[in-house]
Amino acid sequence: MKYSITVTLKKDVLDPQGKVVENTLKNMGLNSLKSVRQGKYFEIEVEEKNEKVADKEVTQMCEKLLANLIIEDYKINKL
Amino acid sequence: MKYSITVTLKKDVLDPQGKVVENTLKNMGLNSLKSVRQGKYFEIEVEEKNEKVADKEVTQMCEKLLANLIIEDYKINKL
Known part of the structure; x- marks a missing residue:
């Protein structure tokens, strides 16, 4: 999966x-940013076939x- | 937008x-990885109201x- x-x-x-990227894009002339x-x-690819077990893993x-829950959020999507 | x-x-x-993350996760016991x-x-938030113009920007x-097209692909989604 x-x-x-x-x-x-x-x-x-x-x-x-992100701020550095933002400033760079603005300096490149993309002003509506x-x-x-x-x-x-x-x-991530997991070998586990059972969907519930794989989700849990x-x-x-x-x-x-992967995430530092104090300062970060994560979102999982199936591909 | x-x-x-x-x-x-x-x-x-x-x-x-990615390989380092993979090895670390395996060492943590997640073997089905x-x-x-x-x-x-x-x-990215853009002030431009015209959808077509915003997409183009x-x-x-x-x-x-953002992407080095020689080695990277990019995908854009609207939020």
Whole structure:
């Protein structure tokens, strides 16, 4: 089973990396830009055939390693 | 208008960062894991009201800065 995971900073957490991208794009002349927030993206393949078990494992991966739950949110999608 | 953008390495490009995450997860006991590929994720807000113009601007951002088209693919979604 294949999953895609996005990890984003929580709304109130400063995102200096996104700010740099935003400023760079503005300097390139893209003036209608309002804001950029940057996050992480993972594509994960799991051998487990049982959907429920696989879902649980991917959730575990997010909570234990991929996302820092204090400052980040994660979203899991099936591919 | 709000967009989400994912930038991923092309299929045949090595992904050492993803490999490290994969090995770490396996060492944590998640043995049914098959593969991990890591990419970048952006949430972009554009002030432009005209949908077609906004779409074009976001495509420009991807091609000029966010993705390296030699080794990466990008995908744009409306939020």
